[in-house]
Amino acid sequence: MAAELLKIHPGNPEMRKIERVVAKLRQGSIVIYPTDTIYGIGCDLFNKKAVEKLCQIRGIKPQKLNLSFICSDISQISEYVKRIETPVFKILKRHLPGPYTFILESSSKVPKVLDVNKKTVGIRIPNHAIPQMIVQSLGNPIITSSIKDDDQIKEYTTDPEEIYEDLKNVVDVVIDGGIGGNIPSTIIDCTKDEPEIIRQGLGEFDAA
Numbered sequence: 001m002a003a004e005l006l007k008i009h010p011g012n013p014e015m016r017k018i019e020r021v022v023a024k025l026r027q028g029s030i031v032i033y034p035t036d037t038i039y040g041i042g043c044d045l046f047n048k049k050a051v052e053k054l055c056q057i058r059g060i061k062p063q064k065l066n067l068s069f070i071c072s073d074i075s076q077i078s079e080y081v082k083r084i085e086t087p088v089f090k091i092l093k094r095h096l097p098g099p100y101t102f103i104l105e106s107s108s109k110v111p112k113v114l115d116v117n118k119k120t121v122g123i124r125i126p127n128h129a130i131p132q133m134i135v136q137s138l139g140n141p142i143i144t145s146s147i148k149d150d151d152q153i154k155e156y157t158t159d160p161e162e163i164y165e166d167l168k169n170v171v172d173v174v175i176d177g178g179i180g181g182n183i184p185s186t187i188i189d190c191t192k193d194e195p196e197i198i199r200q201g202l203g204e205f206d207a208a
Contacts, residue, residue, distance in 0.1 A: 003169070038147065074093065
């Protein structure tokens with residue numbers, strides 16, 4: 001059965017459509033959705049079968065899982081990471097929501113969720129109404145990955161209808177929130193003494 005293609009207004013998302021997506025996530029669906037950078041693919045963090053399916057789609061073994069969590073705010077982040085020291089907290093406050101993924105030490109809650117002993121976790125709060133509203137309504141993060149193309153020239157697909165045609169037989173819902181970007185988030189490792197940029201993406205990082 002082909003996935004559902006669901007148009008949602010990117011600036012003023014319709015709540016009934018957001019709730020439809022959330023209901024699907026709770027049932028174990030894999031959803032493709034827009035962010036402030038590129039389109040992402042994700043599922044409910046607490047649905048083990050959905051996480052396993054997401055790993056299969058991305059060709060990743062759960063033990064090698066390096067996916068990120070989409071959170072609604074910094075208070076939700078604190079549930080899944082160890083104590084956030086003041087300098088790191090200030091960095092998060094200054095850059096989020098925004099086009100950044102911060103790698104932080106995971107709390108004991110994360111391995112229980114994934115059945116994998118992960119010492120670090122990537123955290124995102126996109127500056128985009130659709131994923132923010134989905135996570136707020138769901139009540140917990142979604143675990144996510146970016147959608148990469150096999151095409152070496154065009155690494156990230158930006159057209160949701162093209163994404164739908166490519167992946168409609170492997171996912172459950174594709175949200176059409178308009179044309180996406182083609183530059184991923186900037187990844188910053190905050191597990192060391194000084195923050196380190198792992199990947200320069202859309203976000204300009206200022207550690208000061």
